[in-house]
Amino acid sequence: MVTRQMRQWISSGSAIRAMFEEGKQLARRYGADNVYDFSLGNPSLPAPEAVREAFCDVLRTCDPLELHGYMSNSGYDDVRAAIARRLSERDGVAYRACDVVMTVGAAGGMNVLLKSILEPSDEVVVFAPYFGEYRRYVENYGGILVECAPNPPAFLPDPKELAAKISPRTKAVIVNTPNNPTGVVYPRACIAAICDVLQSFRARGQEICLISDEPYRELVYDGAQATPIAPLYPNTVVCYSYSKSLSLPGERIGYLALHPEIADGDALRDACNVATRVLGFVNAPSLQQKMLLRCLDLPIDVSAYDDNRRALCEILDACGLEYVKPQGAFYLFVRSPLADDRAFCETAKRENLLLVPGSGFGCAGWVRVAYCVSMRTIRRSADAFARLARRCAEISGAR
């Protein structure tokens, strides 16, 4: 009954999701307090109280027929217009309501876009390490994921390698900054160099879509800033989700913003509308859309994540574990002291520490620590990290 591909995916699984399920089991066995689950990018900050009030206000004041009814597949006009205005102010690009497509989170948005642009065997270039689900999304439409190699320890894309990896079949490049899993924020010069490469192909007639997957754009520290990409390249599509900034990952609300001057724009806007429908999303959930109208200007307070980041860095420093100091998102990338990052994660699990192997992000030899947890969990994990580092030293020494 079940496809071969799906059977393979079931057995290979999502490393992240497998850890998530395992974490719940460990918590039942050892008590939640004694399990240090750094596996999932599930925000530890509750949604702002203003979000709750906005939901309630919408429910109290909107006509239920409009609130819960069908709208255009791309979303409510007023919501799209409000987001376009806000994004125009931020990016200095004149988005219109019609350039914004409301989506079932960033994952939904990316699928809508890829369905719209990928012919079978078209290629999509990503920079390792990258969010592992990109591979599935691309393969959903018969596309081929092409990896640029990771560049530790800075983990910045290499524009020369990008140029070399682009083929006549390249339809899109995905950029994700602040980055999952490294927490690295690409500097402006890095983004500009990527855009220059794409512009050079454009000058030769190849229009490549630059997908800016930016669910973490507000989660930045140490004065870092996520550079808006659209002003630098007209074939940019912003893929956004409110999962992280408003702590709403379960609510599945985000958007695509297509550059107003994107190549083939009329067809692409129509295609995204159609793709939203035919993929079975139909539209982004309506209540969540209307809530947003009241929450677009909410300040995003990342100080708790920043505190976590500092505390975790201190713990890792004390253990002598090597890592990339993150400037964004809520992930931290640690070099595995064992050659095999999966073996390292298994060893960590024996200390009730749940980490995710970098292999799942196209970067063997490293592991991801998601520090969107309580400060208490971080503090209590210090001894476990210390034991883990000692145990790894023993294992390595024994060889």
Added chain:
Amino acid sequence: MVTRQMRQWISSGSAIRAMFEEGKQLARRYGADNVYDFSLGNPSLPAPEAVREAFCDVLRTCDPLELHGYMSNSGYDDVRAAIARRLSERDGVAYRACDVVMTVGAAGGMNVLLKSILEPSDEVVVFAPYFGEYRRYVENYGGILVECAPNPPAFLPDPKELAAKISPRTKAVIVNTPNNPTGVVYPRACIAAICDVLQSFRARGQEICLISDEPYRELVYDGAQATPIAPLYPNTVVCYSYSKSLSLPGERIGYLALHPEIADGDALRDACNVATRVLGFVNAPSLQQKMLLRCLDLPIDVSAYDDNRRALCEILDACGLEYVKPQGAFYLFVRSPLADDRAFCETAKRENLLLVPGSGFGCAGWVRVAYCVSMRTIRRSADAFARLARRCAEISGAR
């Protein structure tokens, strides 16, 4: 930038959605009161007040971290368990929580299921007329839609034709009762005959999934009842949405219920979980899931739709237009008095009457009237229908 297939879909479009957009334009030009928009299955009854209260109660009482956070891709355990209990009572089949997968409406559910089971070139059999989007859903996964011909005027499936249309590549059959677009409710004997056919193939080793798409199952009139299918065939998957019964089409909430004894059940349950994630749904919206916990026992009052149905039938009778008297859903199927149903809909549009051609449902020569509108719209449409009938008589007479 945009795929060939998508370009074709943009130009062919969804007849229903095109009408919906056109209706909004006509309403702006002539005033909403003077446009009779029978195009979209958008419930005209507001969601019950209890739904609003449930949403507010959830927002007031649930921990926001749990309420808005990630859960298992298949949904919250408590919600799945509650639905399983309720469905078990209704169907007499012992569903467990793990048999229920929460989905982004029935459209999302169907995509999750088809992604799980269809290898390229696998076939899915449908009975015309059928919801036109099925074709897209099947083709999303490289499948081939195989139509059984419509049988006017009763529009019931012919089990003999079903048997003849099943090939070694047949993976699934879709049944939709109460039916969109005809409003016909398949009698129990008809369903039993379909199941008998599938059982005979099962006895020969071919496990065919029977997808029961039943978003309209509570919308029945004249004492008709939607027959539960699962007790008759173990490879049944119920595909449900709360869009129609609770008037929440924009909220995108529904479920798949896999028969506990379905072939390859363990793998199929896992596959649906994985498919929910890799297709970019990730999970059904969490707030909508939790709301359901408080609304599963709400009585569904269809009396307003029943009143509409009667009033519309009277109007059509008075005009001499032939139709199938519907016993379910909120659609009525009218025989086009012109040979070309698209030409008939164009003619209707000149009277500001928006109908949808049956061609889009695999049934040329008929048109769909969605009577989920206000009684006022139905009453006011009487003259327009009368003028339409006269105009068609003139056109036919002039030939």
